[in-house]
Amino acid sequence: MTREEMKTKKIGVLLGGLSAEREISLKTGNASLSALQQLGYDVVAIDVNKGLPQQLLQAGIEVAFIALHGRFGEDGRVQGLLEMMQIPYTGSGVMASSIAIDKVMTKQIFSYHQLPTPRFDFMRPGDSTKDLLLRCQDLPVVVKPSREGSTIGITIVKNQTELAAGIQRAADLDGTVLVEEYIDGIELTVSVLNGEAFPVIQIVPRSGFYDYQSKYTTGATKYLIPAPISPALYKLVQQAAVKACHVLGCRGAARVDFMCREDDFQCIEVNTIPGMTATSLLPQAAKVAGIDFPQLVEMILLDADIDK
Template sequence: MNPQQFGKVAVLMGGSSAEREVSLRSGQAVLNALSEQGVDAFAFDPAERNLFDLKSLHTDRAFIALHGRGGEDGTIQGALEFLGLPYTGSGVLGSALAMDKVRCKELFKARNLSTADFLVVEQGAHFDVEQIIAQFGAVMVKPAHEGSSIGMAKADTAAQLNQAINDAFRFDDTVMLEKWITGREFTVTVIAGIAQPIVEMVTPRGFYDYEAKYQANSTQYFCPADLTSDQTDYLQQLAQQAFKLVGASGWGRVDAMQDKDGQFYLLEVNTVPGMTEKSLVPMAVKANGINFNQLVINILEQTL
């Protein structure tokens, strides 16, 4: 690897989404890895600088470490396309679709990819919490356009559901109500179209929420996950199908669950996963003998 081949690299981090703090940590880790390998890289926070400054700074390409809205939803990708700057990860369409949980689910359903049943509620519209609980039992409430489990909550009574929906409306005007799945949680990293070893996340918190991801010391990770070879092959292929279906490319992560009967269900596609010390993508590739610095270079090489 010749670090000069990349030219001047902007590591986009921070931003103004609800995931700003995680993005700053991801971006700093990426910046450190690039700098350690001799790449001319610098930090760039779109919340603090005009994006057009990238041109005056003679930037050659961008490593996107922005999470959530403005960074993972096609917005920054479109701006970089306009500026003529190569960037890491998915393009405009793949980023936008993957960030939209509702359209992701609709695509999964349309292609008969296994995913849990769901409903959508809009702010200001009528919804009957009693009827929803009667239909689904327990429900996972998710803002339609947030990541890192922000605004998510489980509800198994009408009162809990009403509160959870109103809490989720603080983050989004559209909220998805997904039938609760009791079982195991997994994630599959996809790099250059190839599924990496599966990671299983085990938390005492009920589900893999924001605290379990970034703050708790009680979360356990198993990689490769304890699955049969047939189950591993099936889940990896399912993840690759989902990744391709939404138009994602480059690198990313697909989350899934397995119920008590062994059935797998797709949850969502992440096109700019976390790259912190607790992140899942570095954990997955490490099982394939790839360290963090190599991972960062592999991702950046996709922009050449």
């Protein structure tokens, strides 16, 4: 949609939501709302709850800017609702959203397409926790709920006692639990917008682990942009990020996370609605690429469409 066409539309920024990442979504949404207002768009905030269809109809929303993180927003459900209501929306469609939020499914697709990813095992609802414990003897590992973001529920475990506790912690948040090989290396991330890779960022948390607090506390993490890695590795992870988004069918903005040891990189996951807070990685990478925050938000908005 052109800028001129979009200026005639009533835009709803979908924020808040029902997931464990509600607080971050409010920050992402309000920052995006402010940028669009600054650019002169007709935009209102829609705090997503069980009455979303009525809210959209009552507000006369014609385009949705999705600023939701986690389940019930980043997992294809809101996208499916918008499809049924024939409201164009930003970001990935139903299928890509529902696959990318599921870390197990994402890694299975990575493996099929020969994108390197750490060795893993998993447990679906109804599977035996005891069997998973017996299979996971090669420690340390990282235990994650399959469908949470912002490192919520993640545990790095070094022994069987910690493993059992980590699995239980993850299972309390999501019936599907991922157990992944621990990669002792550097953390990189690459944002992708409309099929183009932004500068690579190296993430250096002062605590040593990029957890929720490190992500959202100003000064808790150093971000090295562009990442001080070899030119060859730099190019490879950018190419891998674009390929990861392509094989999952992502649209608009996304972010791909990597762990690296020397010149060996491993794809970890894809975020289909990257954060847009003061400490978020996509806006930082865009700035280095010469794109300021309002321009970035507008680029995401203008790509809004019905899934095709």
